[in-house]
Amino acid sequence: MLYLASKSPRRRELLMRLGIDPRLLDxxxxEVRQPGEAAFDYVRRVSREKAGAGLLGIAGVPDALVLAADTEVVLDDEVFGKPVDSDGAVRMLSRLSGRTHQVISVVWILSAGREAQAASVSDVTFAALTPAQLDGYITSEExxxxxxxxxxQGRAEAFVTRLDGSYSGVMGLPLHETAKLLGKFGIDVFAGAKE
Known part of the structure; x- marks a missing residue:
């Protein structure tokens, strides 16, 4: 049985695109970056900690697999987490405007005796955003x-002039890497698939 250690409805939706309906773990x-911790190492650590916490939460469930992921936006080695308010969102989007940033996604799968990880790093370029575009996006609360x-996957897709990498990874779960990782644990997402 596959468990998803995530509060993100997008990650569940993405797994369901692979034909998997996981049980959810809350x-x-x-999610605090340590002093001197590289951005990639931070995302990797948080993803692993989520999976570990999930596995602890279902201790004793036989043959359980826990999948967890973390996705962060990185610009100039600064990790842009989730803004706490609209002012923070405006600051982040203003910094991303007209620039290329990275989106790092790391996926972990843990079982009682095994663990493995996969990563996706995508480069996303935004157009220069006008004040009206920023205001409209902030008002949408997206x-x-x-x-x-x-x-x-929402209105902000109109900001993107170029994407080098994984669209689903930018959404929060890189499906190619996730499918390969699941395969290592004996879950073939194409087994029994109908066209």
């Missing part, structure tokens, strides 16, 4: 709860 871990203050 975990909460601190930025809430989103790393970097935007959701590529």
């Amino acid at each position: 975990i909460d871990i601190p 930025w809430q709860g989103k790393a970097g203050a935007y959701a590529i």
